[in-house]
Amino acid sequence: MAKTLQSNRNSKESAGYKWVALSNTTLGILMASINSNIILISLPAIFRGMQVNPLSTEGASYMLWMLMGFTVVTATLLVSFGRISDIFGRVRLYNLGFAIFTLASVLLYFTPGSGSTGILIMIVFRLLQGVGAGFLFSNSTAIITDAFSSHERGMAMGLNQIAGIGGSLIGLILGGVLADINWRLVFLVSVPIGLFGTVWAYVMLKEQSKPDKTQRIDWLGNITFAAGLTLLLLALTYGIMPYGSSTMGWSNPFVIFGIIIGLLLLVVFIFIEFRVKMPMFHLELFRIRAFACGNLSLFLSSVARGGLQFMLIIWLQGIWLPLHGYSFESTPLWAGIYMMPMMIGFFIMGPLCGRLSDRYGARFFSTGGMALSVIGFVMLTLLPANFGYGAFLVILLVLGCGMGMFAAPNTTAIMNSVPASQRGATAGMRATFQNAGMALSMTLYFAILILGLSKSLPPILYSGLVDAGMPAAAAQKIASMPPTSALFATFLGYNPMGSMIDSNTLGSLSETAKATILGNQFFPQTIAPAVMSSLRLAFYISAVISAVAAVASFLRGKRYVNEEEGK
Template identity: 65%
Template sequence: MPDKKTNPSFSQSSPAKNRVNGEKRPVTRAAQQSDKYKWVTLSNTTLGMLMASINANIIMISLPAIFRGININPLAPDQISYLLWVLMGYTVVTATLLVSFGRLSDIFGRVRLYNLGFAIFTLSSILLFLTPGQGSAGALELIGFRLLQGVGAGFLFSNSTAILTDAFPPWERGMAMGLNQIAFVGGSLLGLLGGGVLAVFHWRLVFLISVPVGILGTAWAYLKLRETGAVNERQRIDLWGNATFAVGLTVLLIALNYGIMPYGTSQTGWGNPLVIAGIAAGLVLLAVFLWVELKVSEPMFRLSLFRIRIFTAGNLSGFLYSVARGGLMFMLVIWLQGIWLPLHGYNFEDTPLWAGIYMTPMMAGFFLMGPLSGWLSDRFGSRGFATGGMLLTLAGFLLLATLPANFPYLTFLLILLLLGLGMGMFAAPNTTAIMNSVPPEYRGVASGMRATIQNTGALLSMSLFFTIVIMGLAAKLPPIMYQGLLSSGIPVAEARQIANLPPTGALFAAFLGYNPMEQLIPQQVLVNLPVATQNLVLGKDFFPSLIAPAFIASMRLTFYFSAVMSVVAAVASFMRGEKYIHGQED
């Protein structure tokens, strides 16, 4: 289709840019007001993305302090599910509700529901800060408030992209998406760093930090944002579609999360009848959902949008991109916290903060490339940038697979920078292309569909990454750990018992910044060991040296898997065709 960079419904305040088909048009007061309003939408939606992404990752680093604060041992067999729900419940709820919220926004107004999301998010942050309970009751309260926070985040995520698309002309949307997504990635970095700092003072501060930002954003959105998109209040809500999709996806995602947990004598839960039943029930309900959407007159999930080539190719490549990188942050954090940082003299309890610091090159790469690729894609189209971004990501994963457990940091830094550049080159052009391709009246549901597809891919990635690593550790770690424990002076019976414990506990301990050996060796065994042996097994080098060979072998499999996903994503991205903006066809 022809590449048209203008839309008569938009005007620019700059005479040099205010052209349609090369002809200068006079600048009107309405055009100047529209020019100011688009920056209001960008700043407010950017604030919302920043707040939501800070909150998503601040938990990752702060979990040890939070669980100590409510007197819970998250690695105890009867309490490890609390860890799973606090960590992933927020994302599960958000992913499940995005499409429904996007569809509701097309009916009742994107700004109205975006404002509601800000308010819900702020209220839930206050409730998290005030969590009154201790022990199991406190953990359940935290989980409930986090799920509520996920509802607020769902309204924010499903509407921010659509609001930006409504406010910006087609030739500036890539730049706006790039800046908006920088805030999301920047929030991830600030969450990692802020969680490490605030948790030192008090765990409640981790949740309090979102409150003033939420109050400001809620008031600002209510006062300044206005409805500029197409809204049709006469549409009916697809009740059966909403119900089958929400329940089906929720059951499927919960089953996938529990699949990485031990079951009986198995190292993972994929043989658990409840997990199998959950996956089967979730897939059946999602199949019923698709059948419903083909039958109802006003569906929630606009399957007809997949007839648009760019929309289909963009969402497919976005899903594969999310599967490739969704579990990467967790794996790199475990690598840094459980192996590299202790081997370089860092205390286990300090590793969460330093892991965030050492991950900054990847964020820096995204910061550099995100807005630049978005701006350039406004002029030259998205295909080259999105495809090139996935090829850079492919190179990054292959280079990660070559690193030893105790790598030179400069090499790691450069690889992380390359990954960040690739991800930044892909994200904004791909999002812009998807949103440009749909009719204005479907931007809310299209935004929700895009976000749901990517969030589902990220959750699937985490389950797959953890499963690959856990299965690899289960096969290779026991004999290595048994010999290491024997050589350090641990009695034969205890060494055999410890070596055959599920590796999930060791992984989560490293992820939380605990010395895993303190969790694996029974206290009665530990206190009866000679002092020299205690110092050895509880030292900084013992566990990293034991786990490194088996862990790195498993990690390489995840990197190769991500490389394959990146190749397929690059092909899907290239197949999107030439630049296309809905409504500018000949």
């Protein structure tokens, strides 16, 4: 009788604990996801507060690091942090991530100085925030997997990943609201959540796995992987920036050598992992079909959809919203609001398909999700530049539902397929595939857009400026400027023409010409044909990649749970 009572008590404690684990990790992912996107909208206010022009040559580099530094640091540390957590304890290092993230948020709020020095200090604190996010992302999935049985993980993953997708869109809106009040609030908003989450995690979370302290850290593997991935991601990022007289930086020696050396280091990493006794990541896990196909389909889906949000924001901010009467300054906030249907679609399908995949497996739902993505991308190609919002809303819902159908079942299938002792490193590797795919997607989308604009925009812009009353010489100079400047201005909520035309040229124009060129209609109508031809090509490519991802997802086979469940 005593044993029965004790068993019932343990069962109730276990049932209660899993919801504590899910709630806390969801809070952590929500906080990290909000912060990954919150500065997208608030960058103009941050740079004004720090007295730096983000559209200058030096300012553009700082802006790039503010945007991408967080993601690059997080992506390169995920696998290493996951493996270290398997050795020293997932909960312990998850707690450390919460604390580091909170400390970095406080430091960002109190960033001293201004100008280049102040921005550089802020970038360092932002990178530190990325380190904290790395601990959160690499351990949250593993902690959930430890806490829930294999028949409940899909539902738990669906709820958890709502926070990831929701946080990215909430960050867009919250950044716009807080930046209008005080740009420092953009960083302060994380502090109360971080303090609460840190204390809650320390008090309530318990180690469900048994840390294996007999394992040694594979320093050589960690260093080659982190260095290789960092160089590759940075090179790809700088490749889409102007270099010298070129509209993009693929001729930049740093980009060329960064890609070559980065790839070589990753090849060396694979060689090391097959040779060392205690590798950072057990590459033999790729022999498990559910694991290999799950990660392949995840990577392909990230390549197909990683840059989608950015491209839709450019479309909304640069064309659609100004044509509908919104000022350029207000477009960042409204772009986030108008993209909410995508989040709603994910909210509906994420937990539902995650729960169903616990019973029926991930194959049907993940494959169906990628098929929906194909439909969504093809539908996007049919829209005109100045579309009716009803059709756009439906497409966003389709894309959001596709994301929800794919994400939770696929993540659950990956985590179910590996031994319990490898869950931390597996969670890190899964997140690395996702982040690397998103970085590659941004490069792909942006390269297509810049190439298209570089070819077709100059003559269109020149004709439009001359017709509006600008002298031919000045119009030719502006039309020859790298289109990146206009895109960044649009993205940051500046009037693109106002940022491209110098004050002397602007002052020489008649009031009628000035009003026309700086008005809401001129830039959107001028840029629309070039932008739409590039976007349609990008959407077709994403549709093809999504179709390949659907095939990879289907090849995963039936529901599979590793024999070493650790339950």
